[in-house]
Amino acid sequence: MSMKCDLVVVGAGPGGSMTAKTAAQAGLKVVLLEKRQEIGDPVRCAEGVGKRALCEMVKPEPEWIAAEVKGAKIYAPDGTSIVMSEDKSGSEVGYVLERKVFDRALAMQAAEAGAKVMVKTRALGLLKKDGVPCGVSAMRVGEPLQIEAPIVIGADGVESKVGRWAGIDTALKLKDMETCAQFLVQDNTIDDEYTEFFLGNSIAPAGYAWAFPKGEKLANVGLGVLGTRSKPGEATRLLKDFVKARYPNGKVLEMVVGGDPCAGQIESTTSDGVMLVGDAARQTDPLTGGGILSAMQAGIMAGEVASKALTAGDVSKAGLKEYEDRWREDIGKHLTRSYEFKEFFVKMTDDDLNQLLGSLKKEDISKMDLRGMLRVLFRLNPKLLWELRHLVV
Amino acid sequence: MLTVNRYKCCYCGACVGVCPTCALELVETFIEVSPDCKECGICTKICPVGALEVKA
Numbered sequence: 284m285s286m287k288c289d290l291v292v293v294g295a296g297p298g299g300s301m302t303a304k305t306a307a308q309a310g311l312k313v314v315l316l317e318k319r320q321e322i323g324d325p326v327r328c329a330e331g332v333g334k335r336a337l338c339e340m341v342k343p344e345p346e347w348i349a350a351e352v353k354g355a356k357i358y359a360p361d362g363t364s365i366v367m368s369e370d371k372s373g374s375e376v377g378y379v380l381e382r383k384v385f386d387r388a389l390a391m392q393a394a395e396a397g398a399k400v401m402v403k404t405r406a407l408g409l410l411k412k413d414g415v416p417c418g419v420s421a422m423r424v425g426e427p428l429q430i431e432a433p434i435v436i437g438a439d440g441v442e443s444k445v446g447r448w449a450g451i452d453t454a455l456k457l458k459d460m461e462t463c464a465q466f467l468v469q470d471n472t473i474d475d476e477y478t479e480f481f482l483g484n485s486i487a488p489a490g491y492a493w494a495f496p497k498g499e500k501l502a503n504v505g506l507g508v509l510g511t512r513s514k515p516g517e518a519t520r521l522l523k524d525f526v527k528a529r530y531p532n533g534k535v536l537e538m539v540v541g542g543d544p545c546a547g548q549i550e551s552t553t554s555d556g557v558m559l560v561g562d563a564a565r566q567t568d569p570l571t572g573g574g575i576l577s578a579m580q581a582g583i584m585a586g587e588v589a590s591k592a593l594t595a596g597d598v599s600k601a602g603l604k605e606y607e608d609r610w611r612e613d614i615g616k617h618l619t620r621s622y623e624f625k626e627f628f629v630k631m632t633d634d635d636l637n638q639l640l641g642s643l644k645k646e647d648i649s650k651m652d653l654r655g656m657l658r659v660l661f662r663l664n665p666k667l668l669w670e671l672r673h674l675v676v
Numbered sequence: 677m678l679t680v681n682r683y684k685c686c687y688c689g690a691c692v693g694v695c696p697t698c699a700l701e702l703v704e705t706f707i708e709v710s711p712d713c714k715e716c717g718i719c720t721k722i723c724p725v726g727a728l729e730v731k732a
């Protein structure tokens with residue numbers, strides 16, 4: 284079977300659905316492909332997002348918000364903790380989502396805007412004419428399907444192939460990927476009001492552990508380990524230890540695993556007729572691993588640029604340059620900064636981490652944003668943070 | 677040879693993202709290994725559940 288459209292989007296995660304919705308709203312004929320039979324399932328996410336940035340893009344719906352938090356607590360390896368309030372602690376807190384419902388709701392919005400959603404449909408490769416991509420070949424419930432389209436969006440997540448098919452090397456090095464495991468834990472000791480972050484090289488080497496509340500005494504409890512510090516099965520093994528130590532009576536109701544890119548800006552996210560969005564473009568925050576919002580933001584940009592490029596009749600790499608420029612100006616700058624922090628953070632010993640968080644004990648940081656807190660940290664620990672001085676001023 | 681323990685695999689796709697030769701494919705709920713695999717073992721390190729193993 285074959286079909287024709289203006290834009291084919293591979294992957295119905297937050298990035299793909301926002302691209303499809305934006306492009307369909309601009310009047311494009313859009314097909315959104317998802318290889319899974321159920322959008323959003325299985326989840327590979329801790330589901331934390333910043334409230335403000337999310338609400339700028341979509342109207343919050345109670346059915347996909349599992350919990351709302353007041354702020355974040357960060358624990359040093361020695362147990363010292365600091366508390367940051369919600370409006371100051373940046374993009375990782377605010378809401379904890381129910382992504383199975385959220386991802387489907389976004390796909391539904393794309394469908395309502397006019398996009399054709401096709402599930403259990405896996406892209407297998409790019410169709411090419413004179414070497415230039417002009418659609419995708421796919422398999423739909425075991426049957427071949429060809430979709431011709433002048434522009435293809437790769438929103439195909441951590442396992443992205445679209446970029447590679449188009450000649451963009453998106454393979455991640457072990458030092459640029461966190462390997463993660465997470466349990467949905469029910470326990471009476473769970474803090475329902477704060478997201479918690481636990482640092483320490485024995486808890487999560489060159490990563491961190493987290494507990495994000497999901498309503499009544501339930502939380503996503505997980506951890507990420509830097510690829511270079513991992514062994515086969517290490518993330519799950521360390522998580523079992525962590526849960527046993529922190530929630531000895533906790534009950535595990537769900538298991539999630541996944542890879543979270545922490546690569547910073549990659550060299551290219553466009554080629555003739557192709558744009559990459561979200562995890563496929565490695566747009567995840569390298570320090571925190573948060574990638575829902577940046578995937579959605581990039582999706583909106585890609586949808587707008589697709590519409591403009593088709594109107595202008597130029598879908599070449601040069602014609603799609605506006606996408607590259609726009610996301611780098613906005614998301615990209617943040618990624619670069621965050622990547623430098625990550626590269627520094629992964630070298631820290633437990634003593635360093637204890638010193639840093641300990642130094643904040645006597646300071647009132649409750650009203651500070653991340654930048655303000657960094658400034659204080661730098662004032663108190665100039666030697667330790669010397670390498671980061673250019674980021675702090 | 678790279679082996680995939682499909683009883684362990686949680687089909688998360690992390691291994692696909694790090695393979696330098698693009699030899700892996702996540703087909704919804706299972707991993708396929710193509711002949712392009714160079715048995716470098718990179719993917720085995722990233723697997724959160726230890727489903728991948730390079731066997732002699």
Ligand SMILES: Cc1cc2nc3c(=O)[nH]c(=O)nc-3n(C[C@H](O)[C@H](O)[C@H](O)COP(=O)(O)OP(=O)(O)OC[C@H]3O[C@@H](n4cnc5c(N)ncnc54)[C@H](O)[C@@H]3O)c2cc1C
Pocket residue numbers: 293294295296297298299316317318319323327328329330331332404405406407438439440441442443444463464465505539540541542543560561562563567572573574575576578
């Ligand atoms: C353990 C863990 C915890 C995380 N916690 C957070 C968090 O708390 N907050 C946060 O903001 N981010 C978090 N992230 C990151 C976040 O999950 C991702 O950044 C986000 O899902 C990216 O969205 P996306 O649309 O780019 O990709 P995805 O949501 O991964 O969607 C990609 C989609 O493409 C589909 N697909 C892939 N290949 C094909 C193909 N060939 N054909 C058709 N469909 C295809 C996939 O099935 C998938 O549905 C976490 C990640 C992990 C692993």
Ligand code: SF4
Pocket residue numbers: 540680684685686687688689690691692702707722723724725726727728
């Ligand atoms: S990384 Fe491991 S669990 Fe994830 S898809 Fe690959 S083999 Fe399966």
Ligand code: SF4
Pocket residue numbers: 678694695696697698699700709712713714715716717718719720730
């Ligand atoms: S062993 Fe190396 S080449 Fe083979 S699939 Fe794993 S990462 Fe790819």
